[in-house]
Amino acid sequence: MIVADNETAVDLLYYEAVAKTVVRVVSDKSDQPLSVGVHGDWGAGKSSVLMMVEEAFRDDDRVLCIRFNGWLFQGFDDAKTVLIETIVEDLVKSRSGSQKVADQAKKLWRRIDWIKAAKKAGSYGMTLATGIPMPETVTDLRNIATSVLSGGADAFTAENLKAFTASAGSFLKDMEEDSTPEQMHAFRAEFEKLLEVADIDRLVVLVDDLDRCLPGTAIGTLEAIRLFLFVPRAAFVIAADEGMIEYSVRQHFPDLPAATGPATYARNYLEKIIQVPFRLPALGYAETRIYVTMLLVLNECGEDSEIFRRLVPIARAALQKPWTGPGLDRATLTATFGTIPDPIQRALDIAYRIAPILTDGSRGNPRQIKRFINTMSLRLAIAEERGFADELNLGVLAKIMLAERFAPEVFDAMARGAADTGHSAELAALEANATQPDGSVIAKSAEGKEPKGKSSPVEQLPDWPNVEWARRWASIAPSLTDVDLRPYVFVSRDRRGGYGSQAQLGELDELLQKLMGPPLLIRQLTTEIKRLNSVEAEQLFDALRTKVADADDLMEEPAGMHGLAAICQQHPFLQASLVAFFRDLPAAKLGTWVLTGWAGAITEAEAASAYDALKADWAGRDDNKALSGAAKAVAKIPAAKRGGR
Numbered sequence: 001m002i003v004a005d006n007e008t009a010v011d012l013l014y015y016e017a018v019a020k021t022v023v024r025v026v027s028d029k030s031d032q033p034l035s036v037g038v039h040g041d042w043g044a045g046k047s048s049v050l051m052m053v054e055e056a057f058r059d060d061d062r063v064l065c066i067r068f069n070g071w072l073f074q075g076f077d078d079a080k081t082v083l084i085e086t087i088v089e090d091l092v093k094s095r096s097g098s099q100k101v102a103d104q105a106k107k108l109w110r111r112i113d114w115i116k117a118a119k120k121a122g123s124y125g126m127t128l129a130t131g132i133p134m135p136e137t138v139t140d141l142r143n144i145a146t147s148v149l150s151g152g153a154d155a156f157t158a159e160n161l162k163a164f165t166a167s168a169g170s171f172l173k174d175m176e177e178d179s180t181p182e183q184m185h186a187f188r189a190e191f192e193k194l195l196e197v198a199d200i201d202r203l204v205v206l207v208d209d210l211d212r213c214l215p216g217t218a219i220g221t222l223e224a225i226r227l228f229l230f231v232p233r234a235a236f237v238i239a240a241d242e243g244m245i246e247y248s249v250r251q252h253f254p255d256l257p258a259a260t261g262p263a264t265y266a267r268n269y270l271e272k273i274i275q276v277p278f279r280l281p282a283l284g285y286a287e288t289r290i291y292v293t294m295l296l297v298l299n300e301c302g303e304d305s306e307i308f309r310r311l312v313p314i315a316r317a318a319l320q321k322p323w324t325g326p327g328l329d330r331a332t333l334t335a336t337f338g339t340i341p342d343p344i345q346r347a348l349d350i351a352y353r354i355a356p357i358l359t360d361g362s363r364g365n366p367r368q369i370k371r372f373i374n375t376m377s378l379r380l381a382i383a384e385e386r387g388f389a390d391e392l393n394l395g396v397l398a399k400i401m402l403a404e405r406f407a408p409e410v411f412d413a414m415a416r417g418a419a420d421t422g423h424s425a426e427l428a429a430l431e432a433n434a435t436q437p438d439g440s441v442i443a444k445s446a447e448g449k450e451p452k453g454k455s456s457p458v459e460q461l462p463d464w465p466n467v468e469w470a471r472r473w474a475s476i477a478p479s480l481t482d483v484d485l486r487p488y489v490f491v492s493r494d495r496r497g498g499y500g501s502q503a504q505l506g507e508l509d510e511l512l513q514k515l516m517g518p519p520l521l522i523r524q525l526t527t528e529i530k531r532l533n534s535v536e537a538e539q540l541f542d543a544l545r546t547k548v549a550d551a552d553d554l555m556e557e558p559a560g561m562h563g564l565a566a567i568c569q570q571h572p573f574l575q576a577s578l579v580a581f582f583r584d585l586p587a588a589k590l591g592t593w594v595l596t597g598w599a600g601a602i603t604e605a606e607a608a609s610a611y612d613a614l615k616a617d618w619a620g621r622d623d624n625k626a627l628s629g630a631a632k633a634v635a636k637i638p639a640a641k642r643g644g645r
Contacts, residue, residue: 012294012312013287013366014319015045018278019052025276026053026204026235034235035225035273039242040280041533042211043367046239049280050206053237062201066090070221071209080224081112087205087229088112091198100197108194111187184227192231203234211244214527215251218244222273238274244531245270251527282364289327289355290315291366295373296347307341327351346394353476354398357469361406368535376401379491391487395478400488403473408542409580410470414480415489416584422484427474431481434474508536512543515563522562530570537571545581554585557593565601575607583614588623592630 022036038046050067057065068086088108095101195203207225210218222245225236246266253265283291294315301307314336318328328348333340340348362368376397383389404411410430417424514525532540544560544567551558568575578601582594595615602611618624619631 012291012298012315013045013048013283014316015049015280016052016316017320018280019049019056022049022053022237022278023056026202026237031232033230033232035230035275036235036237037242037270037274037277038237038239038280039277041241041282041363041365042536043365044241044280044282045366046280047208050208050237050239053204054206057204063204064091064094064198064200064202065204065206067206067208069208070217071212080220080228083207083221083224084112084228087203088194091194091203095198098197098199101194104190104194104197107190108187111183111190187228188231191229192233195231195233200233205229205234205236207236207238207240209240210238211241213248215248218248219252226273241533242270242277242279243533247531283359283366283369284322284364285355285359286322286326287319288359288362288364288369289351290318290322291369292351292355292358292373293328293344293347295370296350297343299373299377300343300347307337307343310336311344327355350395350398353395353478354402357402357406357473357476361402363535365535368539372401372405382491383487388487391484392491393478393483396480396483397488397491399473399476399478399480400485400492402476403470404492405542407469407473408545408577409584410473411492412584414485415492418485418489422486423481424485427485428481430470431474431479434471508532508540512540512547515540515544515566516547516560517563519562522566525566526570529566532571534571534573537567538574538577541567541571541574541577545577549581549585554589555591557591561593565598568601569603572604572607575602575604576610578602579607579610579614582611587618587621587627590618590624590627592627594618595627595630595634 018038022038025036026034038049040046054065054067057063066087068083070083088105092101092105205225207221210221213221218240222238225238229236246264246269249266249269294311297308297311314332315328317332318325330340330348333344337344358369358372362372376394379397379401380389380392380394383392400411400414403414414424414427417426511525511528514521529537541564544563548558548560548564564578564581568578585594595618598611602608615631615634618627619635621628
């Protein structure tokens with residue numbers, strides 16, 4: 001089974017403590033307006049916390065809880081009115097038998113029409129000094145008019161305008177010719193009155209996925225909360241990555257100075273909106289170990305199994321004070337089950353082995369950990385369908401996947417070395433030297449035998465990037481030196497059945513497909529690429545690199561290379577991986593496209609130096625005259641003239 005990669009009511013991380021705290025804060029002083037921020041990286045569990053908050057208020061008829069997902073309304077012109085309309089509609093539905101609520105809502109709808117007409121930047125389309133509509137507002141009024149005319153835009157005549165004025169006159173005639181601030185105050189007063197006649201103690205609005213919205217949508221939603229809806233009895237719980245919101249502020253207000261005093265304007269803006277911030281911490285070692293154990297048991301046994309149900313309270317008790325131990329207590333498990341069930345025992349063994357590196361590699365992100373476990377389950381399913389599942393050891397598979405996910409260059413070297421015999425000389429040398437304090441490389445294995453395979457470890461090992469990570473990974477049990485790696489490699493790449501790195505992408509898959517497109521399309525994705533956090537950027541890079549490597553003809557530039565360049569431009573820490581990818585491509589089959597146009601994608605000093613060394617190597621090759629000649633010619637061209645992408 002696959003664990004659903006979305007918000008869940010099954011609390012495997014003891015986020016219930018955060019949710020209960022939010023509920024308590026919201027419930028206290030319910031007559032005061034309140035804004036609470038639930039912050040964390042993508043995949044940290046913010047949506048799950050909101051679900052728990054919503055569940056806590058479900059049976060309280062004095063509290064109306066409304067869920068609003070800004071991402072769902074990404075394509076709407078005005079985020080402010082979408083949020084306001086959603087809240088008013090849900091209020092009316094919750095009190096459908098109240099005529100007072102219906103009458104008060106009608107007044108608010110007229111105010112909302114005014115907001116639509118005067119929605120433009122700062123002044124909402126009006127000059128505060130004169131109240132005269134700006135040209136943009138005139139256009140918006142025309143659009144409102146034509147929307148109620150049966151003949152459409154072509155029928156916008158004097159007669160039809162009169163008809164529109166008659167139908168919308170209650171809005172245009174009855175509304176005072178106030179300035180924008182007065183209109184805002186009037187809306188707030190009438191919204192406050194609506195909460196009063198609805199006879200509720202607290203309106204709780206749960207705002208989710210705001211960090212996935214474009215800057216304009218995110219800022220519009222926050223402004224609607226602060227300017228129009230922040231009244232007594234109203235509380236807003238906003239789930240978002242504060243770093244992404246700060247990015248939205250900088251993009252939406254580009255002319256603001258970088259900072260004022262000790263904090264940036266973006267940070268000050270966010271703190272103005274959010275009164276009470278909560279940040280979900282990244283998982284530590286003990287928490288990761290418990291979480292991995294629970295996911296593995298859930299995968300094997302299912303949510304409704306007796307084993308899993310009895311395990312949940314034990315795990316939650318351990319998560320209450322994770323600093324008191326490294327994970328689930330075996331004594332407690334034995335006392336509960338008598339003999340620890342085999343699924344739990346297997347999960348404990350694997351979690352113990354992989355948790356240290358998985359904690360660092362995933363940066364303690366629950367979604368990344370969950371996708372790792374799901375991908376491992378998919379690969380076991382592939383092996384089962386092909387009839388060789390019995391040949392796979394779960395611990396071995398997990399270790400290999402750690403390298404694939406967090407050090408692709410190590411995995412690629414291992415896979416190449418194991419292609420013929422199933423054993424990698426590079427891997428044998430790495431494991432043999434994993435505990436050597438000086439990092440020296442020896443040619444023999446820990447058993448004193450020559451490593452299996454064709455390549456010399458002395459020649460290959462020093463060229464690996466991030467060798468310290470690799471040595472730490474190699475020290476994890478079980479040893480892979482004497483394992484036939486071919487079945488594991490077979491199920492570990494996209495080309496082998498579609499369950500490789502792309503299986504972990506989730507909602508990033510659409511962006512992956514765009515990055516396989518033409519350069520003009522890719523240039524339009526700059527903002528979207530820049531917004532990726534480092535984990536997502538690396539994940540996308542790995543998936544795209546795999547697709548490029550699958551190309552049948554490398555003499556011509558494969559689709560996806562411009563996408564790799566775009567990712568590296570916005571996330572320079574991946575530039576070394578790009579150069580390593582070039583190094584892994586078969587030089588004898590490479591076209592000259594690898595030599596020029598990469599100036600913008602390889603700017604870091606270390607990566608640029610490695611790229612220059614690689615071009616020098618290509619220049620000396622005898623098996624690809626075209627590449628060799630072009631490399632020699634490029635070496636004579638000043639770097640400033642080589643261009644970028």
